[in-house]
Amino acid sequence: DAGVTQSPTHLIKTRGQQVTLRCSPISGHKSVSWYQQVLGQGPQFIFQYYEKEERGRGNFPDRFSARQFPNYSSELNVNALLLGDSALYLCASGGEGTGMIDTQYFGPGTRLTVL
Amino acid sequence: AQKVTQAQTEISVVEKEDVTLDCVYETRDTTYYLFWYKQPPSGELVFLIRRNSFDEQNEISGRYSWNFQKSTSSFNFTITASQVVDSAVYFCALSEREAGNNRKLIWGLGTSLAVNP
Numbered sequence: 001d002a003g004v005t006q007s008p009t010h011l012i013k014t015r016g017q018q019v020t021l022r023c024s025p026i027s028g029h030k031s032v033s034w035y036q037q038v039l040g041q042g043p044q045f046i047f048q049y050y051e052k053e054e055r056g057r058g059n060f061p062d063r064f065s066a067r068q069f070p071n072y073s074s075e076l077n078v079n080a081l082l083l084g085d086s087a088l089y090l091c092a093s094g095g096e097g098t099g100m101i102d103t104q105y106f107g108p109g110t111r112l113t114v115l
Numbered sequence: 116a117q118k119v120t121q122a123q124t125e126i127s128v129v130e131k132e133d134v135t136l137d138c139v140y141e142t143r144d145t146t147y148y149l150f151w152y153k154q155p156p157s158g159e160l161v162f163l164i165r166r167n168s169f170d171e172q173n174e175i176s177g178r179y180s181w182n183f184q185k186s187t188s189s190f191n192f193t194i195t196a197s198q199v200v201d202s203a204v205y206f207c208a209l210s211e212r213e214a215g216n217n218r219k220l221i222w223g224l225g226t227s228l229a230v231n232p
Contacts, residue, residue: 092160
């Protein structure tokens with residue numbers, strides 16, 4: 001079975017631009033979570049979606065938004081990029097029907113560099 | 116205060132040595148989950164184990180073993196006969212309930228393990 005997939009793998013943007021990151025969860029998983037990981041630190045929770053509804057939001061500015069589609073895939077959008085947004089963005093899927101964050105399985109991540 | 120503490124920032128061992136990674140957590144939940152993830156240099160977080168708060172039985176999976184002790188709020192991870200391929204950053208995480216019956220993962224800062232040949 002395919003794992004969590006993310007695209008693109010790498011991205012280079014300039015300050016002020018907008019970016020969209022994509023994630024497809026493991027088949028059968030209905031929950032998608034997004035994390036930001038800055039070099040040398042642990043993942044920081046951004047959003048969780050379950051059945052197309054937002055279930056949780058971390059301490060990130062409104063420049064960050066996300067949505068989940070009927071097929072459970074998800075997009076993370078970041079507007080007005082700042083240098084500090086440079087990070088590895090990780091998507092995780094889980095919640096096999098329960099809506100609860102139990103075990104989360106991570107994708108390979110998207111490495112975003114903002115110049 | 117940190118809810119998940121991994122006091123060891125970096126550990127360096129020689130191949131075939133045993134190594135224990137410490138994790139101490141803090142929660143008021145009576146039902147919670149603890150996790151260990153491995154992050155190799157490639158960057159992908161690899162799930163290793165999940166333990167719920169009602170199951171204090173230690174677990175062994177090959178060279179990996181986990182010691183969960185509620186009395187000391189610890190969930191330590193031991194690698195026996197370490198190998199170079201074990202070199203990675205290891206994260207301990209706690210899943211606890213928040214408003215609306217949702218849960219979120221709280222992560223430790225990670226322990227960077229270097230296994231040298």
